[in-house]
Amino acid sequence: MNKEIQLLVDKGEMLPLMEEFYTIQGEGYHKGTAAYFIRIGGCDVGCHWCDVKESWNADIHPPTETVKIVAQAKKYSDTVVVTGGEPLTWDMTALTAQLKAEGLQVHIETSGAYKLTGIWDWICLSPKKMKLPTQEVYEKANELKMIIYNRDDFRFAEEQAAKVNKDCILYMQPEWSKRDKVIPEIVDYVMAHPKWKVSLQTHKYLNIP
Numbered sequence: 001m002n003k004e005i006q007l008l009v010d011k012g013e014m015l016p017l018m019e020e021f022y023t024i025q026g027e028g029y030h031k032g033t034a035a036y037f038i039r040i041g042g043c044d045v046g047c048h049w050c051d052v053k054e055s056w057n058a059d060i061h062p063p064t065e066t067v068k069i070v071a072q073a074k075k076y077s078d079t080v081v082v083t084g085g086e087p088l089t090w091d092m093t094a095l096t097a098q099l100k101a102e103g104l105q106v107h108i109e110t111s112g113a114y115k116l117t118g119i120w121d122w123i124c125l126s127p128k129k130m131k132l133p134t135q136e137v138y139e140k141a142n143e144l145k146m147i148i149y150n151r152d153d154f155r156f157a158e159e160q161a162a163k164v165n166k167d168c169i170l171y172m173q174p175e176w177s178k179r180d181k182v183i184p185e186i187v188d189y190v191m192a193h194p195k196w197k198v199s200l201q202t203h204k205y206l207n208i209p
């Protein structure tokens with residue numbers, strides 16, 4: 001990457017864009033709502049079950065002007081979901097300021113592992129054991145979405161729930177490859193601990209992106 005582009009990426013005026021698509025939010029509180037997804041490349045959290053490993057290496061995703069990303073997004077939807085990769089790898093200030101200036105609802109999907117930047121109408125926090133969230137994102141998260149892969153993830157979910165703000169909505173979502181095994185365990189857990197709700201990756205059942 002040349003120096004000029006690197007500088008713009010550092011300022012958040014360009015971002016490594018993996019893909020953008022108009023679909024239905026499949027997960028969490030806003031599931032069922034049409035939204036334009038902006039998937040930013042780059043993540044070094046390293047979840048072994050990550051369902052978008054192609055996003056990890058930022059170098060293979062073209063640095064793209066945020067102005068262009070916003071111009072595209074506003075054609076499709078009033079609601080934009082910024083995901084990745086890990087979007088907080090980058091400075092989200094410029095992208096979100098422009099999306100808000102267009103009057104859009106701006107949501108983020110994040111592990112919370114890096115400094116919270118940007119202006120968000122909705123923060124979905126999905127903590128990972130390898131790189132825990134920052135204090136600020138626990139305070140600002142609107143929903144906590146814990147991925148359940150094995151029994152220890154129930155313990156981890158409770159540990160993370162103790163750290164979020166009191167209004168944060170609590171979800172357990174089955175890890176996709178283990179869904180047949182963990183769904184019955186999640187069902188029993190949520191009935192026994194009803195402060196939790198179930199989140200499914202409904203887009204995978206609907207066969208949409």
Ligand SMILES: C[S@@+](CC[C@H](N)C(=O)[O-])C[C@H]1O[C@@H](n2cnc3c(N)ncnc32)[C@H](O)[C@@H]1O
Binds near residue numbers: 201
């Ligand atoms: C691909 S991540 C990108 C955003 C951010 N890096 C994060 O992890 O929150 C989007 C969402 O998908 C979840 N996810 C990733 N792989 C999954 C899988 N195999 N099964 C269930 N959820 C998964 C993540 O926990 C996160 O909530």
Ligand SMILES: Nc1nc2[nH]cc(C(=O)O)c2c(=O)[nH]1
Binds near residue numbers: 025026208
């Ligand atoms: N439809 C749909 N809903 C989603 N919710 C979170 C997603 C993500 O990968 O961040 C996602 C996704 O990839 N597709």
Ligand code: SF4
Binds near residue numbers: 045050085
């Ligand atoms: S933090 Fe998100 S993008 Fe990164 S590896 Fe984990 S699930 Fe995948």
Ligand SMILES: [Mg+2]
Binds near residue numbers: 051
């Ligand atoms: Mg996904």
